[in-house]
Amino acid sequence: MSRRRVLAIVRKELRDYRRNRYTLWTMAIIPAIFLAQPLVYILNLPATAAVPLAHRHELLYMLAIPALAPSLLAAASVVSERQLGTLEPLLSTPIRRRELLLGKALAPLLPSVVVSYAVYAIFVVIIELFAHPGVASALLQGPLIVAQVVFTPLLALWSIWVGIAISTRSSDIRAAQQLSVLGNLPLVALSTLISQGVIQASLRLAVGLGVALLIIDRFGWRLVAALFDRERLITGPR
Amino acid sequence: MALHEAGSQDALALSVRGLGKRFGERVAFRDLSFDIARGEVFGFLGPNGAGKTTTVRTLGTLIRPSAGSATVAGYALTPENGIEIRRRIAIMPETPGLYPRLTVAQNLECFADLYELSDPRRRIARALGAVRLSDRADDPCGALSKGLRQRVALARALLSDPQVLFLDEPTAGLDPVASREVGELIAGLGQSGVTIFLTTHRLEEAERLCDRVAILNTTLRSIGRPDELRERLFAKTLRISTLRPLPDPQAVFGELPAVAGWRQEAGGRYLLSISDPRVAAPAVTRALVAAGADVLSIAEAQHSLEDIYLELIEGEQETISP
Numbered sequence: 001m002s003r004r005r006v007l008a009i010v011r012k013e014l015r016d017y018r019r020n021r022y023t024l025w026t027m028a029i030i031p032a033i034f035l036a037q038p039l040v041y042i043l044n045l046p047a048t049a050a051v052p053l054a055h056r057h058e059l060l061y062m063l064a065i066p067a068l069a070p071s072l073l074a075a076a077s078v079v080s081e082r083q084l085g086t087l088e089p090l091l092s093t094p095i096r097r098r099e100l101l102l103g104k105a106l107a108p109l110l111p112s113v114v115v116s117y118a119v120y121a122i123f124v125v126i127i128e129l130f131a132h133p134g135v136a137s138a139l140l141q142g143p144l145i146v147a148q149v150v151f152t153p154l155l156a157l158w159s160i161w162v163g164i165a166i167s168t169r170s171s172d173i174r175a176a177q178q179l180s181v182l183g184n185l186p187l188v189a190l191s192t193l194i195s196q197g198v199i200q201a202s203l204r205l206a207v208g209l210g211v212a213l214l215i216i217d218r219f220g221w222r223l224v225a226a227l228f229d230r231e232r233l234i235t236g237p238r
Numbered sequence: 239m240a241l242h243e244a245g246s247q248d249a250l251a252l253s254v255r256g257l258g259k260r261f262g263e264r265v266a267f268r269d270l271s272f273d274i275a276r277g278e279v280f281g282f283l284g285p286n287g288a289g290k291t292t293t294v295r296t297l298g299t300l301i302r303p304s305a306g307s308a309t310v311a312g313y314a315l316t317p318e319n320g321i322e323i324r325r326r327i328a329i330m331p332e333t334p335g336l337y338p339r340l341t342v343a344q345n346l347e348c349f350a351d352l353y354e355l356s357d358p359r360r361r362i363a364r365a366l367g368a369v370r371l372s373d374r375a376d377d378p379c380g381a382l383s384k385g386l387r388q389r390v391a392l393a394r395a396l397l398s399d400p401q402v403l404f405l406d407e408p409t410a411g412l413d414p415v416a417s418r419e420v421g422e423l424i425a426g427l428g429q430s431g432v433t434i435f436l437t438t439h440r441l442e443e444a445e446r447l448c449d450r451v452a453i454l455n456t457t458l459r460s461i462g463r464p465d466e467l468r469e470r471l472f473a474k475t476l477r478i479s480t481l482r483p484l485p486d487p488q489a490v491f492g493e494l495p496a497v498a499g500w501r502q503e504a505g506g507r508y509l510l511s512i513s514d515p516r517v518a519a520p521a522v523t524r525a526l527v528a529a530g531a532d533v534l535s536i537a538e539a540q541h542s543l544e545d546i547y548l549e550l551i552e553g554e555q556e557t558i559s560p
Contacts, residue, residue: 008351012337012344019339019378085333089394092298092329093352094321231301235261235292 001102005095009103010110017073017111026072027111031119034065039123042131042139050134057201059144062120063191066156067184070112074163075180077104078233079170088234098225105160105221109153112160116152147206154213155191159184161220168227171236251276251402251433252297256306259289259296266292269457270306274435274450276401279428281448282437285551288455290437291332294404297435298329311401325353328400332407334391338380342371342390345379346397353398365393369423385416392423402433409440421447441544459550467546475539476518480506481532490529496521509539 017023038061045053081087090100124145127136163180170176193199251274258268267289274280284290295301297310299320308315311326336345343362350358366372369389374382379390388408395403408424409417417440425447428434438444444451445464452461460467476497483506484490491500491510496518499511512518515538526533 002354004354005352008348011351012340012348015344016337016339084337085331085335086337087335088295088300088331089329089335089349089391090352091300092324092327093349094324094354095352096321234295234300 001096002099005099006103006106009095009100010107013077013104013107014110017107023073027069027115030069031065031115034062035119035123038062039126042127042135045132045135047132047134050132050138053135053138056197057141057144057195058139059123059141060147060191060195060201062116062123062148063151063155063195064188065119066112066116066152067159067187067191068181069115069159070108070156071159071163071180071184072177073108073112074105074160075167075170075176076173077108077164078167078228079173079176082171082233082236083173091230091234097228097230098221101164101221101224101228104164105157108160108163109156112156113153116156117149120148120152143203143206150206150210151213154210154217155187157217158187158213158220161217161224165220165224165227168224168229168233249275250309251278251311252280252435253309254297254306255308257293257296257303257308258305259292259301260304265456267454267456268305270454272452272458272461274433276433277431278450279424279434279436279448281444281451282435282454283439283441283444283451283547284437284454290454291406293454294329294406294435294437298327298404299323300329325398326400327402327404328395328398329404330391330395330406330408332410334379334384334387336379336387336390336394339378341376341378342366342382342393343375345390346394349394350397355398361397362393365396368396368426369393383416385412385419388412388416388420389423392420396427400432402435403427404435404437406437407439408436409438409443417443441547453547453550455551460546464546474512474515476510476512476515476522477535477537477539478508478510478522478526479534479536480508480526481534482506484508484526484529484531486529490525490531491522494518494521494525506534 017027038058042058078087081090124140127139131139159180162183163176166179166183167176170179190199194201194205199205253273255271257270259266260268270293282290282293292301296303297308297315299310299315302317303315310323313319313323313326315323337348340348343366346362346365347358350361355361362375363372366375369392371386371389371393374386379387382390392405392408395405405424409420412420421443424434424436428447428449436444436448448464450461450463451467453459453467483502487500487502487508491497491508496512496514497510498513501509503509510518510522519536519538523533523536526536
């Protein structure tokens, strides 16, 4: 495994994101939607809402951001190289399949984790400053903030592997992105069900989910590497 | 038929034996056997769908062969050797394959890192200098003309100082000026000792740039230097032109031992089949003068690589057609 080759892919992807307005809008719009809607709701809650909120985990709803934000970028990662005709020169270098995929995964991981943390921080600050004090203290529970910090990269990486897996088997960017969003909806549903109290949040559940996501993320790399068929990607229709 | 020439393995950049590739039932190419010496510029010609690009991709380790074996830059063409082979070769595909939003220098920087080159800045500057693009290093690739993008792709291929450089239709789709510029760069590379495997449709380009050419149409049809192929395929001919038609051409040409046959093309133009132009041309000249002919020109008929190509490819299609 060559760190320099992995970083070459990461740097190239990040430079490309910076110059691509579509990418920047995509990265910004999903978190903005997830920020605005609950803020409007929470800022209008009366002090009496504090008691029921203390027994729920509304903030876990924000975990949908890392589950969705990187999926569009990841879904375009391989198929866009095919469409640009850049995959053939890329694969004719000494880069290994797993190095390429790791670079492709780390590139969207970094901005999506940063954006997710930043949006969450903005959310917390606004609630602290403008929500009713009782509502704010009911919402901002220490374990929930820790869960957000821990689960954000794990969920983002899951979302990225789903996106790249679809990208390696697809010949159309839009189709890959739509499938990728669909593929990540179960994660959004899970975080929503926990935040609404349908699935009861507990330390045991958190540890179980954390370990499962760690294993899936590690296994995802191998699985996507197995799906990455160099010959089909080079000779298949663009 | 397997066509190949003997050569020392050490002196060979590429050695191919019975190589073939099929996609399901479709045969891309089969039974390829040839050697390419280090420093040779080797032209690979053939019609669309002949298997040229698939051959490049196979030798470049991008796809696996279905049959046969090969040695590329001293390494056996096996999946285990893929990385070692790719360290020693470079492929310039038909489309430049550049990242349009990145600058020229950033495109090259990415590939310098992928090859783990030492002193990448110097290597990039040298590669851009070689394709005369030093002043465009900070331009986004998407803003460049097609000819300039091809030159950037060539610079990218040169970054790692490859032992074998595969150029797949490097001048396809370029206007004559851009095509000539890229051709000149390839000619310069050929003189610098890099082994070049050039696929092209442009036969005059192959004739100008290549030491040897191979003509492929799924299987190898012929291989050799262009002049060898000419000798192999075409009888030598003299083209005669006189001011007026000869009254009795049989009396002039028919008695000459150096002339195997003749035919009148039109008016005072005659085509003579000969075995050796150095013997036939003076004898024919003397006979024409003795016959009182007003000679306008006597020249050996030249067959271009295009004639050779058409003879091999079209002749084959006529044979195949019902």
